[in-house]
Amino acid sequence: MAAADILAPARPRANRAISWLVFALVIALIAATPFLPNYHVRVLNSLLIYVLLGIGLNIVIGYTGLLDLGFVAFYAVGAYSYGLLASPQLGLHMPFLLILLVGACLGAVTGILLGIPVLRLRGDYLAIVTLGFGEIIRIIINNLDWLTGGPQGIARLDKASILGIQIARPIDFFWLLLITVLVVGTVVWRLERSILGKGWAAIREDQDAARGIGINTTNAKLAAFATSATIGSIAGVIFAASQRFVSPESFTLQESVLIVLMIVVGGIGNIFGIVAGAAILILLPELLREFAEWRILFLGLLMITLIIARPAGIVPRSFGPEKLIRGLFGK
Amino acid sequence: MTLVFQSLRKVYGEVVAIDDVSTSFAPGMIHGVIGPNGAGKSTLINMTAGSYTVSSGSIALDGKRLDKLKKYQIANSGIARTYQNIRLFDQMTAIENLEVCFYPAEVAAAWREVIWPPYASAQRRRRREKCMEILRFFDLQSYADVDAGGLPYGRQRMLEIARALVTNPRVLLLDEPAAGLNHHETAELTAKLTALRSPERIMIVVEHDMDLVMTLCDSIVVMHHGKLLFRGTPAEVQASTDVQLAYLGTANDIDDIRAAAQDRRAQLGIRARRRS
Numbered sequence: 001m002a003a004a005d006i007l008a009p010a011r012p013r014a015n016r017a018i019s020w021l022v023f024a025l026v027i028a029l030i031a032a033t034p035f036l037p038n039y040h041v042r043v044l045n046s047l048l049i050y051v052l053l054g055i056g057l058n059i060v061i062g063y064t065g066l067l068d069l070g071f072v073a074f075y076a077v078g079a080y081s082y083g084l085l086a087s088p089q090l091g092l093h094m095p096f097l098l099i100l101l102v103g104a105c106l107g108a109v110t111g112i113l114l115g116i117p118v119l120r121l122r123g124d125y126l127a128i129v130t131l132g133f134g135e136i137i138r139i140i141i142n143n144l145d146w147l148t149g150g151p152q153g154i155a156r157l158d159k160a161s162i163l164g165i166q167i168a169r170p171i172d173f174f175w176l177l178l179i180t181v182l183v184v185g186t187v188v189w190r191l192e193r194s195i196l197g198k199g200w201a202a203i204r205e206d207q208d209a210a211r212g213i214g215i216n217t218t219n220a221k222l223a224a225f226a227t228s229a230t231i232g233s234i235a236g237v238i239f240a241a242s243q244r245f246v247s248p249e250s251f252t253l254q255e256s257v258l259i260v261l262m263i264v265v266g267g268i269g270n271i272f273g274i275v276a277g278a279a280i281l282i283l284l285p286e287l288l289r290e291f292a293e294w295r296i297l298f299l300g301l302l303m304i305t306l307i308i309a310r311p312a313g314i315v316p317r318s319f320g321p322e323k324l325i326r327g328l329f330g331k
Numbered sequence: 332m333t334l335v336f337q338s339l340r341k342v343y344g345e346v347v348a349i350d351d352v353s354t355s356f357a358p359g360m361i362h363g364v365i366g367p368n369g370a371g372k373s374t375l376i377n378m379t380a381g382s383y384t385v386s387s388g389s390i391a392l393d394g395k396r397l398d399k400l401k402k403y404q405i406a407n408s409g410i411a412r413t414y415q416n417i418r419l420f421d422q423m424t425a426i427e428n429l430e431v432c433f434y435p436a437e438v439a440a441a442w443r444e445v446i447w448p449p450y451a452s453a454q455r456r457r458r459r460e461k462c463m464e465i466l467r468f469f470d471l472q473s474y475a476d477v478d479a480g481g482l483p484y485g486r487q488r489m490l491e492i493a494r495a496l497v498t499n500p501r502v503l504l505l506d507e508p509a510a511g512l513n514h515h516e517t518a519e520l521t522a523k524l525t526a527l528r529s530p531e532r533i534m535i536v537v538e539h540d541m542d543l544v545m546t547l548c549d550s551i552v553v554m555h556h557g558k559l560l561f562r563g564t565p566a567e568v569q570a571s572t573d574v575q576l577a578y579l580g581t582a583n584d585i586d587d588i589r590a591a592a593q594d595r596r597a598q599l600g601i602r603a604r605r606r607s
Contacts, residue, residue, distance in 0.1 A: 187445055194444035194451065195458075198423075198431040205420035212380065212418075213494065214406035214435035 012327075018319075019327025030178065034171055041170040045242060047282045048177035049235050054262045054274035055181070055188050056231030061260065062269035063192055064224040065204025067127040069256050070114070070134025074229040076141060076251040077110050078103040078236020080148060083246040086158040089149065096160040096167070100237050107233025108226040115225035119218055122207070134256055142248045153247025160241040173242045180238065184231055185271055189321050191227065200224055265306055267313025271321060276314045280306075333357050334379070334502055334533050339388035341374050341557075348374045350557040351388070358501075361524065361534040363548035363565075365541070370554040372537040373415055376504045379535075380412045381405035392502060407435050409501035413491045413508060415537075421480025425471060425490055428479050429462035432497035462497065469493045469523060485516040492523070502533045509540045521547055545569065 033041060057071045081103035085094045094102075118129050141148045148154065160167040167176055191197050199220045202210040211217055240246045258281060266277025280302070288295035306314065334356040341349035349371045356362050364372045377383040379390055381402035390398045397405050420428050437454070444451040466472045469489045474482055479490060488508060495503055508524070509517045517540060524547055528534065538544050544551065545565045553561040553574050561574050568574050 190445045190448075190451065191441070193455070194441045195431070195434050195437045195454070196441035196444075198427060199434040199438060201423055201427070202420050202431045202434070205422055206418050208382070208402075209414070209418040209420065210431075211402040212382070212406055212412060212414075213432045214403050214498070215431075216403050216435070220438075 015323060015327040016330075017327075019324045022324065023328055033174055038170050041174050043283065043286045045170060045173050045177055047278055048174070048181050049239055050259065050262060050278040050282050051181055051275055052177070052184060052235040052238075053232060053259050054266070054278055055185055055271060056228045056235065057259050058263050058269065058271070058274055059188060059191075059200075059224050059228040059231075061263055063197060063200040063204065064221060065200075066118075066221070066224070067123065067260075068130045068225075068228075069127045069253070069260065070130035070132070070137075071228070071232055071259055072251045072253070072256040073114070073134045073137035074107050074110060074232030075236040075239070075255070076137055076248075077106050077229075078233030078238075079240040079246045079250065080141065080154075080236075081106055081233070082237045082240035083154040083157060084147070086160075086241075087154050088156055089147075089154045093158055096162055096237075096241060100234060103233045103237040104230045107229040107231075107236075110233070111225040111227075111229025112222055114229070115222045119221060131253065131256070134251075134253060138248050138251050141251070148248075151248060153245060153249075155245050157240060157244040157246070159244070167241070170242075173238070177238060180234065184234070185321075188227075188231070189271055193322075196220070196223065265303070265313060267315040267317060270313070270315050270317050270319070272319060272324070273313050273315040273317075280314075333393070334535075335389075335391045336375075337389045337391070339375075339378070339390065340386045341371070341378060341383065342386045348557050349378070349386075352554075352557075352559045353388075354552060354559055354562065356502075356533050356535060357550075358533045359528070359530045360549040361528055361536060361547055363544040363551040364535060364537045364554060365539075365544055365551060365568075366554035366560070369556075371557040372554050373506055374557075375554070376412065376506050376535070376537055379405075379502075380410060380504055403435070409498075410504065411495035411498060411500035411502070412504035413488075413495055413506055415506040415510065417484075417487050417491055419479040419487060419491055419494070422478055424476050425479050425482065426459060426462050426466060426475040428490060428494050429465060429497050430458045432494060433458055436498075465493050465496055468526075485512055488512060488516075488520070489523070496527070501531065502535070503527070505534070505536045505538075507537055507539065509538055509543050517543055 033044060036044075053071070053075060056074070057068065060066050060068045060071075082096075082099050084090055085092045085099045085102065086096070087093075114130065114133050118126055121129055142151055144150070162176075167173060192200075199210070199215050202213070202215060203217055203220055207217055210220075239250075243250075262277035262281050263274060264277070265280060266275070267273025281299075284299060284302070285295055288298055291298065336352055336354050339349055339352045340347070352371075352375070364375060366372055374383060378385050379397070381397070381400060381404075385398040388398075389396055392408060392410070395408065397408060397410070400408065420431065423431070440454075444454055463472060463475065466475055469492070471486060471490060471493060474486060474490075479487065482490060488511070492505065492508060495505075505524075509520055512520060521543055524534070524536070536544065536548065545568075548565060551563060551565055551568045552559060553568060553571075561568060561571055563571070
């Protein structure tokens with residue numbers, strides 16, 4: 001397992017090397033992005049949206065240990081918030097930042113509404129009920145023609161602008177998404193390290209023992225659902241603004257499964273794992289586009305290899321942001 | 332200022348697990364609960380901690396009813412426990428297992444930890460220092476950053492007791508703390524538990540290891556078929572023929588047991604088959 005040794009540096013020196021390598025690669029990629037053709041920037045944007053979704057879903061799956069298969073519902077709530085509040089559909093043209101706030105709040109409320117009925121469920125049962133919830137939201141959107149435009153969706157969404165600066169080109173969205181991912185990622189990472197994050201981990205490990213040390217598991221789980229849904233919804237708002245079109249087709253069960261897969265392939269519970277998982281599952285199909293139908297086969301083989309070689313995910317749990325910072329700035 | 336059980340009952344369908352138990356446990360002492368398998372010892376602990384509901388009767392600590400509270404509320408009322416089958420948070424480190432116990436007191440300020448890094452690191456440092464102190468008491472400091480699930484069995488037992496102590500609980504419930512420990516570890520456990528005796532703390536130990544119970548406990552409750560059979564000091568329990576015959580089994584002298592068994596057979600009209 002040479003790869004594992006490189007990825008999980010035990011010695012500070014190795015950690016330093018890896019950290020600088022990762023850091024340099026990311027900076028180089030970011031610096032090069034403005035010079036890339038629009039198509040490539042769009043692929044990177046889609047990657048960042050999935051990273052955002054992964055960070056959100058990971059709170060529930062990775063930290064709290066609850067298998068949620070209906071995450072795409074919150075993504076849809078955010079996207080349709082933008083679709084309805086910034087389009088000719090209802091004649092409303094609210095500013096982007098306000099919708100971001102409204103979408104985040106709606107996401108949190110939806111998260112709690114889903115959370116309450118599934119509080120007592122775990123494992124397979126939870127997965128089935130959340131899966132159903134995701135489908136319910138999609139089917140409602142599909143059938144509520146007068147409001148959501150049904151299967152045709154909502155077109156001609158407003159161009160987004162923040163404080164007078166128009167966000168329209170793919171590269172504008174790249175910067176917006178990059179900042180959002182950095183902010184959300186930092187907040188979530190700090191949450192994980194806070195006492196609330198420890199409580200989530202305790203629930204994941206043994207819910208009953210967690211109650212035994214005085215954790216109100218109801219509130220802790222609802223906090224996890226709400227935070228996770230808020231992030232999903234934020235991703236949805238940005239997604240809708242960048243597509244300037246929303247339709248139920250973007251919010252199928254397949255999307256939920258893809259996000260779960262990203263988390264599992266990358267390494268459950270680790271923010272860097274999500275980036276790695278998204279890179280593989282979002283970038284690879286694009287890079288392999290010229291191989292047409294062969295790419296699904298490639299992807300399948302890669303997944304099998306990964307599951308055999310690194311069943312706990314590509315990035316080891318120990319290599320998180322903390323380790324990167326220590327590697328970069330010493331101590 | 333005690334833990335009081337009043338006409339406590341626990342019924343599963345038609346099976347009566349705890350049958351009208353009324354007793355009280357005073358602070359400053361280590362109370363042992365003994366009895367054969369199925370006597371209801373663990374049920375008693377589980378009801379006190381809120382893991383099981385109470386069928387009828389009441390449990391009160393310092394006059395405050397516990398039996399209607401949720402499990403986490405009971406824990407926050409100052410009752411901590413360990414489990415018969417160790418239940419640690421396996422994929423968290425030893426010290427994290429302890430740190431998470433600050434959750435009930437500090438979760439309301441979690442948002443400050445998120446937005447204000449200096450506050451967060453101060454909190455983390457304070458939690459770690461306090462937990463390190465407890466780990467040191469149990470000689471677990473070298474395991475602080477090892478996943479709890481990877482610790483040797485005996486260390487896991489100790490860590491579970493350490494976790495129960497983080498919040499400095501009024502009542503400490505220990506469900507078979509010596510189960511699976513070797514002689515050396517049991518001696519270590521006895522020393523630690525003795526040192527934990529404090530004037531404010533009520534300690535209740537359910538245990539099968541009679542040597543441990545007799546050396547450790549100040550007062551012993553003997554359970555049988557869900558009923559409270561006998562209560563007294565270790566000496567009184569040992570002297571009680573009832574207890575000796577029916578429950579301790581090993582007693583002082585194996586011949587006593589044989590004689591008692593023969594008496595019983597004679598009463599029942601059964602003749603012991605003679606070996607040829």
